[in-house]
Amino acid sequence: MSNASDTPLLDDALLERIRSRAAGYDRDNAFFTEDFDELVAVGYLRALVPVDFGGLGLSLEQVVLEQVRLGSAAPATALAVNMHLVWTGVAKVLHERGDSSLDFLLDEAGAGEVFGFGISESGNDLVLFGSTTDAAPQPDGGYRFTGTKVFTSLSPAWTKLGTMGLDTTSPDAPKIVYGFVERSDSGVTRKDDWDTLGMRASQSQSTVLDGAYSPANRIIRRLDPGPNPDSLVFAIFSNFEILLAAVYTGVGQRALELAVAAAHRRTSLKAGGRSYAQDPDIRWRIADAAIAQDGIRPQLVSLARDVDDQVDHGAQWFPQLVGLKIRATENARHVVDQALRVSGGGSYFAGSELGRLYRDVLAGIFHPSDAESAHSTVANAWLGPVE
Template sequence: MTTLTDLNTMEERLELMKETVKPFKQRGEIHDKEGTFPFDNFNDLKDIGYPALTIPKKFGGMGISLCEMLKHQEIIAQADGATALSIGWHMGITKHTGENESWDHTKFQAFADDVKKTGALMNNAATEPATGSPTRGGKPETTAAKSGDGWIINGRKTFTTMAPILSYAVVSATIEDSDEVGNFLIRRELDGVHVDETWDSVAMKASGSHDLVLENVRVAADDLIGYLTPGKKAPAGWLLHIPACYLGIAKAAQEYATKFAAEYSPNSIKGTIAELPNVKEKLGEMELRIMQSSGFLYSVAAKWDASSDKVRASMKAELGAVKVSVVNQAVEVVDLAMRVTGARSLSAKNPLQRYYRDVRAGIHNPPMDDMVIMQLGDHALNRME
């Protein structure tokens, strides 16, 4: 079987991805309806070596650019949004951690080797019932207590996307008898780690975003992989996987509505509804929003790829603006697609109703609209100084 690492150009890799995800669209309907996790999709992505694609070259990976990663994510999302959003966390975190050498070199190399060999997947587990989103600055109630030459971790994390298939979770925990918050690398097979299947959202139903429960989980001293200051986040280009996902969903909705308009011919008119001015206007509005979103997303991603660390450190407002703009325009595109299609878009058999539910999840992914708009206000004011 051909894998992504066998191919020399981005264009070839994107073509392989397009072929790989073709079954995801039909599976997406099934997994959404049944509330099941798409293990089949993830196995297909593992078979072509996708989870290892963002491992930096210095750790033996392909080290693809941010732009290429987003293009892959968009392709996956056009077929199944839940799969794209889910694996996007692994792809982005792996890229960010490796490029910045956030962990001990040997520790990350061992993780990278596992990803290359087995397709192992990782996600952060930071959100908690009492603290809400970690972007709001809440201190985790999950605790880490020193025990001999290691640590004992106790707590519950919500919204742990990909929980059914994760091999690793990076868990934030308050270190007892201190004001520090640490990030701990937790392996799925450790005693005391289990998943409580709490995910009942009507959006992204197949993302498996269950609770991760940690009961007296013993980890080694070197599994403390870093410290963090709650609420203090440096600009992170990899988070653009979020708007890329919702842009992909919007494109899927646009494609469905455009095809429907070009083919649907009620007996009350001659030709198809695509020839009606009010329908053509909606198709044009969708196209405009897609063009604007694509241009904004990939221009900022290209800037990130080409910039120094100093320039990247100044890009927080731009990155947040991309997320807010692309996600909200994606919501509008899906709404327009449903207006073109009419009441049949609300049928349980129609994919538009799933796109409608899934795309609205983006509003609740970080960074949040209000925080970004406030940052943009500060950004504008700073130019006047």
């Protein structure tokens, strides 16, 4: 069973340094280099790697709580680091269930390699269940991937990229092929195309694969397209959705803190100079935000603990995971919106932390599973597929 420690890996002083740099990264549309170096120094990228592989051996539950705290300090930093944490979490889930196919990733992450998440493709709403990237089989059992991956966070820092593509030429084709390519491969380039509304420091640039080679010993799956019960699919979904929900829960937490501070700081001439903390409408908005925020954390912790403890939710796993993602991201948007209304016009200025949170939180709309896909998943679970 999981056992969350009361002592955080990311201490308050480190988080304050990270928070102090967030506005500058956002303003300059720059990668969070100093944050990254400090996180590496405390072993954060090895948090989910078991001790036997050179890691810290934390549970998913523990790392989720750390990601909430990091997300409250610098959402873009937390979101980008998430992608590496997802891969180490995937490898951990498989290893704990007797599947050694990603043990090499645990070894390499324990030794300091940084993993990027090269899955998303423009126009591919099938996500894991289809691909516009070509996966060409090679005589030695490896594959060459050709296509463009979008939203590859940690673009300036990852050293290895986990990716997938569609094999249409093998005798048993079509197959979705998952493998890992090296940054040093001549078929791997990245575009300097990350100039977005929010989450700017993540530098989630597009990655172009032009025959990028993955050797046979780094090809981890060949799966039929479409929904698949394979353990890799579960491992990716569970770690991605839970860790993503943690980041946005942190955004909501910080927005609530800023709203409370603003309510105490602002005064009303109409009320004779009294603090807005005494205004019944402002009090209602803050209470509404707090009630919403309090409802997410227990769900987040519970599902992370269930992954750690290998609880079998059967066919309900996927509805629960996509439901958590939707609730966490939409809840964070609601809390940030209430915080803006409490804080007044000052939050509309570009340098406002709350204004930046408002821009950052909008990214939650676009992460898989989106609202349409999530509702389809849940409807299928309860009603069966459309006939």
